[in-house]
Every structure is written in C-alpha cells, then in structure tokens.
Amino acid sequence: xxxxxxxxxxxxxxxxxxxxxxxxxxxxxxxxxxxxxxxxxxxxxxxxxxxxxxxxxxxxxxxxxxxxxxxxxxxxxxxxxxxxxxxxxxxxxxxxxxxxxxxxxxxxxxxxxxxxxxxxxxxxxxxxxxxxxxxxxxxxxxxxxxxxxxxxxxxxxxxxxxxxxxxxxxxxxxxxxxxxxxxxxxxxxxxxxxxxxxxxxxxxxxxxxxxxxxxxxxxxxxxxxxxxxxxxxxxxxxxxxxxxxxxxxxxxxxxxxxxxxxxxxxxxxxxxxxxxxxxxxxxxxxxxxxxxxxxxxxxxxxxxxxxxxxxxxxxxxxxxxxxxxxxxxxxxxxxxxxxxxxxxxxxxxxxxxxxxxxxxxxxxxxxxxxxxxxxxxxxxxxxxxxxxxxxxxxxxxxxxxxxxxxxxxxxxxxxxxxxxxxxxxxxxxxxxxxxxxxxxxxxxxxxxxxxxxxxxxxxxxxxxxxxxxxxxxxxxxxxxxxxxxxxxxxxxxxxxxxxxxxxxxxxxxxxxxxxxxxxxxxxxxxxxxxxxxxxxxxxxxxxxxxxxxxxxxxxxxxxxxxxxxxxxxxxxxxxxxxxxxxxxxxxxxxxxxxx
Numbered sequence: 001x002x003x004x005x006x007x008x009x010x011x012x013x014x015x016x017x018x019x020x021x022x023x024x025x026x027x028x029x030x031x032x033x034x035x036x037x038x039x040x041x042x043x044x045x046x047x048x049x050x051x052x053x054x055x056x057x058x059x060x061x062x063x064x065x066x067x068x069x070x071x072x073x074x075x076x077x078x079x080x081x082x083x084x085x086x087x088x089x090x091x092x093x094x095x096x097x098x099x100x101x102x103x104x105x106x107x108x109x110x111x112x113x114x115x116x117x118x119x120x121x122x123x124x125x126x127x128x129x130x131x132x133x134x135x136x137x138x139x140x141x142x143x144x145x146x147x148x149x150x151x152x153x154x155x156x157x158x159x160x161x162x163x164x165x166x167x168x169x170x171x172x173x174x175x176x177x178x179x180x181x182x183x184x185x186x187x188x189x190x191x192x193x194x195x196x197x198x199x200x201x202x203x204x205x206x207x208x209x210x211x212x213x214x215x216x217x218x219x220x221x222x223x224x225x226x227x228x229x230x231x232x233x234x235x236x237x238x239x240x241x242x243x244x245x246x247x248x249x250x251x252x253x254x255x256x257x258x259x260x261x262x263x264x265x266x267x268x269x270x271x272x273x274x275x276x277x278x279x280x281x282x283x284x285x286x287x288x289x290x291x292x293x294x295x296x297x298x299x300x301x302x303x304x305x306x307x308x309x310x311x312x313x314x315x316x317x318x319x320x321x322x323x324x325x326x327x328x329x330x331x332x333x334x335x336x337x338x339x340x341x342x343x344x345x346x347x348x349x350x351x352x353x354x355x356x357x358x359x360x361x362x363x364x365x366x367x368x369x370x371x372x373x374x375x376x377x378x379x380x381x382x383x384x385x386x387x388x389x390x391x392x393x394x395x396x397x398x399x400x401x402x403x404x405x406x407x408x409x410x411x412x413x414x415x416x417x418x419x420x421x422x423x424x425x426x427x428x429x430x431x432x433x434x435x436x437x438x439x440x441x442x443x444x445x446x447x448x449x450x451x452x453x454x455x456x457x458x459x460x461x462x463x464x465x466x467x468x469x470x471x472x473x474x475x476x477x478x479x480x481x482x483x484x485x486x487x488x489x490x491x492x493x494x495x496x497x498x499x500x501x502x503x504x505x506x507x508x509x510x511x512x513x514x515x516x517x518x519x520x521x522x523x524x525x526x527x528x529x530x531x532x533x534x535x536x537x538x539x540x541x542x543x544x545x546x547x548x549x550x551x552x553x554x555x556x557x558x559x560x561x562x563x564x565x566x567x568x569x570x571x572x573x574x575x576x577x578x579x580x581x582x583x584x585x586x587x588x589x590x591x592x593x594x595x
Contacts, residue, residue: 010307010311011091011134011135011138011307012138014090014091014094014095015084015087015090015091015135017094018087018090018091018094019086019087019090022083022084022086022087023087025080025083026080026083026084026087026135026139027139027142029076029077029079029080029083030076030077030080030139030140030142030143031142031143031146032072032076033072033073033075033076033077033080033143034140034142034143034144034146034147035143035146035147035150036069036070036072036073036076037069037073037147037289038147038150038151038154038286038289039069039150040066040069040070040073040285041154041281041282041285041286041289042154042282043062043065043066043069044062044066044278044281044282044285045278045279045281045282045285046058046062046065046278047059047062047063047066047278048277048278048281049276049277049278050062052276052277052278080139081136084135084136084139087135088134088135088136091134091135095310098314099124099125099314102314102317102318120313120316120317123187123188123191123313124310124313124314124317134303134304134306134307134310137300137303137304137307138304138307140296140300141300141304144293144296144297144300147289147293148293151286151289151290151293154282154286155286155290158266158275158279158282158283158286159265159266159269161265162262162265162266162283164258165258165259165262165287165290168254168255168257168258168259168294169255169290169293169294169297171250171251171254171255172248172251172252172254172255172294172297172298173251173294173297173298173301174251175247175248175250175251176247176248176251176297176298176301176302177301177305178244178247179243179244179245179247179248179302180244180301180302180305180306181305182240182243182244182247183237183240183241183244184240184305184306184309185240186236186237186239186240186241187237187240189236189240190232190233190234190236190237193229193230193232193233193236194229194230194233196229197226197229197230197233200222200225200226200229201226203222204219204222204223204226248298251298252294252295252298255291255294256291259287259290259291262283262287263283263284263287266279266280266283266284267280267283331409331411332405332409332410332411332414333410333411333414334402334410334411334414334415334418334505335402335403335405335505336539337368337505337538337539337540337541338368338369338402338403338505338539338540338541338542339368339403339540340367340368340403340404341365341366341367341368341369341370341403341540341542342365342366342389342400342401342402342407342506342542343364343365343366343400343401343404344362344363344364344365344388344398344400345363345398345399345400345401346361346362346363346397346398346399347359347361347362347363347388347395347397347398347399347400348360348361348362348395348396348397348398349384349388349393349395349396349397350396357396357565358381358384358565359381359384359385359388359395359565359566360564360565360566361397361398361566362385362398362565362566362567363567364560364567364570366542366544366558367542367557367558368403368536368540368541368542369533369536369537369540369541369542370536370542370543370557370558371528371529371532371533371542371543371545371555371556371557371558372542372543372544372545372556372557372558372559372560373544373545373546373547373553373556373558373559373560374386374544374545374546374547374559374560374562375546375547375548375549375550375553375559375560375561375562375583375586376548376561376562376563376568377548377563377586378548380562380563380564380565381562381564381565381566382510382546382548382562383510383546385546385562386421386508386510386544386546388400389419389506389508389544390416390419390421390508391407391412391415391416394408402415402505418504418505418506419504419505419506419507419508420440420498420499420500420501420504420506420507420508421498421507421508421509421510422494422495422497422498422499422508422509422510422512423494423510423511423512424510424511424512426490426491426494426497426512427494428475428476428490428494429475430474430475430476430477430478430479430482431474431475432471432472432473432474432475433463433464433467433470433471433472433473433475433483433493434446434448434451434471434472436475436493436497437451437454437455437471437493437496437497437500438450438451438454438497438500439497440454440496440497440498440499440500440501441454441500441501444500448471450500451471451496451500452471453500453502454496454497454499454500455492455493455496457496457499457531458492458495458496458498458499459492459524459527460492460493460495460496462492463485463489463492463493466483466485466489467483468483475493491512494512495512498512502535503535503538503539503541504535504541505539505540505541505542506541506542506543506544507528507532507535507541507542507543507544508544508546509525509528509543509544509545509546510546511546511547511548525545525547525552525553525555526555528543528545529543529545529555529556550583550586550587553573554573555573556572556573557572558570558571558572559571559572559573559576559583561576561581561582561583563582568581568582569581569582569583
C-alpha cells in the first residue's frame with residue numbers, strides 16, 4: 001500500500017509540477033464524468049417509475065437528466081484526455097530527467113558497474129514510457145472512488161445487504177495485486193537476458209561492425225544467441241503472465257457469484273411487491289456498474305502497481321547511490337598550481353560486489369610538472385589507477401593526496417574542472433562538430449577559436465577537411481544530413497575534446513589512440529609530452545599516459561609498470577632498460593614484433 005501511495009503521489013506530483021491548471025482541469029473532468037454514471041442509474045429508475053405511473057412531465061424531466069448525464073459520461077473523459085495527454089509527455093520528460101540526474105548525478109561510477117543496478121536502470125528506461133497510462137489510471141482511480149461512493153449510497157437505499165456487494169470486489173483486487181507482483185518479479189528476472197539480447201541486436205544491425213561480422217561469419221551465431229536470450233526472457237515473462245491471469249480469473253469468479261446473488265435478491269423482492277419496477281432497473285444497472293467498477297479497479301490497480309514499482313525502483317536506486325557514497329562530499333578547492341604533485345599512500349582498491357583487490361598497497365609519487373606513463377598488460381590495474389585519479393572511486397584502503405591534501409576532501413566538481421581526460425571508450429556525441437569537441441570545456445564550447453585550438457593540440461584538424469560545413473557540420477545518423485565519420489575520425493575528435501582545456505592540473509590519456517599503429521601513437525604521445533612540459537612550466541600540471549605498448553612511452557619522465565595490482569617497477573626508460581626487469585623484457589618482446 002505504501003508503494004501504491006508513493007507511486008500515485010509521484011505521478012500526481014509530476015503532473016502538478018508541469019502544469020497546475022491542466023492537472024486541476026483533468027481531475028475535475030474525470031471525476032465529474034465518473035460520478036455521472038451511477039447517477040444515470042438513479043435517473044433511469046426515476047424515469048421508469050414515472051412512465052409506469054403515467055407521469056409524462058416527470059418522465060420527460062428524468063429523460064433529459066439521463067441524456068445530460070450520458071453526455072457527461074461520454075465526453076468529459078475525452079476532454080480530460082486532451083489535457084492529460086500533454087501532461088503525460090511532460091511527466092515522462094520529468095521522470096527521464098530525474099533518472100538522468102540519478103544515473104549521472106554522482107561523482108562515482110559504482111552504480112554503472114553493479115549488475116543489479118544495471119538491471120534496475122534497464123527496467124526504469126522501459127518504464128519511463130508508461131506515463132500516459134499512469135496519469136490516465138490515476139485520474140480514473142479518483143473518478144472511480146467518487147463513483148463507488150455514490151453507488152454505495154444508492155445500494156444502501158435499495159437494501160442494506162447490497163452494501164456487501166462492493167466487498168465482493170476485494171478478492172479480485174487482492175488477486176490482481178498478487179498477479180501484478182508475480183508479473184513484476186518476472187519482468188525483473190527477464191531484465192538481464194533482455195538487456196543482453198538488445199545489445200546483440202544492436203551489434204547485429206550496426207553498420208560499423210557489419211564488415212567484421214561478415215569476415216568472421218558471426219551472423220548466425222549472434223542470431224542464435226539473440227533468439228536464445230529472447231526465448232529465455234519470454235519464458236520468464238510467460239510464466240509470470242500465466243500465473244497472474246489465473247489469479248485474476250479466480251478473483252473475478254468470486255465477484256461474479258456475488259453479482260448474480262444481488263440481482264436475484266432485488267428481483268425476488270420486486271416479485272413479492274416490495275420493490276418498484278424502477279428499483280429493479282436501478283439494482284440491475286448498479287450491479288452492472290459495480291461489475292464494471294471492479295473490472296476497472298483491477299485494471300487500474302495493475303497500472304498503478306506498475307507505476308508504484310517504477311517509483312519503488314527509482315527510490316531503491318537513489319538509496320543505493322546514497323548508501324554506496326564514499327563519504328561526505330569534499331568542499332576544498334583544488335590548488336591553482338601543483339607544487340608537490342599527486343601521491344598514492346598505501347592505496348588499495350576492490351570493486352563493489354567483488355572480493356578480489358585490483359590494487360594492493362600502492363605507494364607512488366607523481367611529481368608536479370612531469371609526464372608519467374603507466375604501462376602493463378591488460379587487467380593489471382592501469383585503468384583503475386586512472387579512475388581513482390579522476391575521483392570516480394575512492395580507495396578502499398589508503399589515500400590519494402594532491403599537494404598533501406586528501407583528494408576526498410576536495411570538491412569533486414572543482415577537481416573535475418581542473419582535469420582533462422581522453423579514454424579508449426570515448427563518447428560519440430552526435431552534435432555539430434564544434435559542440436562534439438567543445439563539450440570538453442563547456443564555457444568555451446561556442447568559441448570556434450577554442451575548438452580549433454583543441455583540435456590543433458590533438459593534431460586532428462585534418463578531420464575538418466571531410467566536413468562540408470566545417471565546425472558547424474552535424475555529425476552522425478541522428479541528423480538527416482549528418483556526416484558519417486570513421487572510427488579513427490571520431491577518435492581524433494575525442495582527443496581534441498580531451499585537449500580543450502589549455503592548462504589542466506591533470507591530463508589523463510587512457511589509451512585514447514588505440515586505433516593508431518604503434519609508431520603513430522608514439523609520435524602523438526611525443527607531441528603531447530612536449531606540450532605538457534610547456535603547460536607544466538606554468539601550473540605544475542601532470543600528464544598521465546596509459547598504454548599497453550611499451551615502445552610508445554619512452555619520452556615519459558616517469559614510467560610505472562603495473563603488474564598484479566602493484567607497481568612492479570618505476571623509473572625512466574633508460575633506467576628501466578638497464579635494470580633488466582619486467583619492463584626491459586616486455587619492451588624487447590614488443591619491439592621484436594615490429595622488426
């Protein structure tokens with residue numbers, strides 16, 4: 001019941017925030033239209049008795065009232081629909097914005113990498129499109145409550161025993177609630193295979209991956225897996241629907257028996273002369289309406305329970321994010337320039353939901369003004385170091401300091417404003433080219449000069465030659481005339497975005513040139529290192545280059561070799577080669593591959 005109240009309050013609150021006038025108008029029209037239905041039964045009874053009594057005037061007045069009430073029943077809901085249809089679109093937008101705020105409004109990434117929360121987000125994305133039905137159901141429920149109250153009064157006037165008829169609605173309502181819970185559990189159980197199946201569908205229909213799928217003849221394999229996953233999801237949903245349907249049928253049968261008994265009670269009384277013909281008509285019409293009200297109540301309850309489940313899920317997601325928060329948000333301002341650097345002091349880290357540490361007791365110093373390369377095999381912990389530096393996670397052990405100040409005590413908003421980053425898994429923002437690059441420094445996004453500067457620092461201005469309208473060219477399939485870019489061109493724009501900020505305290509490039517050959521990557525990193533030295537002279541900024549290619553980072557002031565969650569070796573290129581350790585061995589192995 002709490003979930004139902006919370007869901008109803010959430011929907012009504014969303015509608016009220018969007019437009020109070022339309023919300024009030026919708027409620028009044030729906031309530032008035034619903035109240036008119038049981039009043040028609042009373043007017044029909046009056047008209048019937050007037051006709052039997054030969055009272056033409058009363059019969060005419062009653063007939064007019066019946067007509068007016070019938071018009072209200074038929075038209076008010078339609079006019080309400082005009083109002084709440086627009087409210088539903090606004091409420092859906094409001095819900096989606098709330099979901100976006102929850103999904104990306106935290107400083108960390110833990111909820112994106114938690115399987116259960118991924119399922120929750122997947123279901124919520126689907127639920128965000130149900131608000132037209134949710135608002136309609138809520139308004140119909142308000143009208144139904146009024147109509148049920150009027151019906152109860154009229155039934156009480158006929159025969160006190162008939163007041164028990166609405167009680168017969170309890171079994172179908174309870175069964176309907178049980179049914180919706182079972183269906184809701186099946187939807188949750190089907191979320192993961194559905195999400196994976198949708199991902200396979202996107203892979204199978206992607207133009208960019210079409211060549212690879214054909215070369216490796218993966219079409220049938222992906223289709224088979226897609227079908228298997230959909231079948232798995234469908235079985236779970238089917239079991240839930242079958243169980244729910246049987247429960248609803250059981251509840252409706254109970255009410256059907258009560259409905260027949262109520263009609264027989266009044267008809268029998270009329271045969272004995274205790275009731276008028278009009279009262280028999282009233283009883284039959286009211287009993288039919290109670291049946292409709294029960295059916296409507298069951299249907300509305302299902303919709304409201306789905307809505308309640310939606311708000312319950314979003315509340316659980318908010319609670320999860322709050323409970324998994326790494327602690328109170330820092331408020332300290334990052335330094336204007338780095339004087340000492342960034343230090344890891346006994347840092348360990350284990351991802352949420354796992355027991356295996358990714359980093360173990362890491363101690364290291366990234367001196368101010370240096371270019372630091374992080375190398376190591378896949379899964380060694382390189383990207384985890386980057387995530388900790390960016391503040392996406394806090395260490396589960398030890399601490400990270402910036403000029404001696406704990407990073408967790410700094411404002412993450414302030415810290416993010418002073419860092420820049422380019423990642424291997426970069427975003428393809430389908431905007432105009434200027435914005436695609438310019439979002440790397442929002443205050444200067446509108447400046448063509450600033451965007452060109454970022455592209456020049458990334459050595460990516462050659463991409464503009466392929467864009468008909470230069471920086472104002474729309475990119476991607478979202479636009480009818482959007483320019484199609486290759487993966488390498490998208491990557492170059494992402495690099496330009498990462499270099500929009502001219503003087504970050506920390507620049508992280510986490511394998512952002514994975515599509516380039518080793519020599520091209522080395523040349524690009526060499527230029528980045530030279531640029532970084534110029535920036536570092538002014539603010540002591542640190543550049544961190546992450547790569548699995550040992551041969552591309554020789555220019556770095558400090559090279560860190562990550563292995564098994566620890567810093568296995570550290571030093572410059574010459575010193576590490578002379579040491580003859582892991583770095584030297586892997587460097588020689590990789591170098592031999594390109595001879």
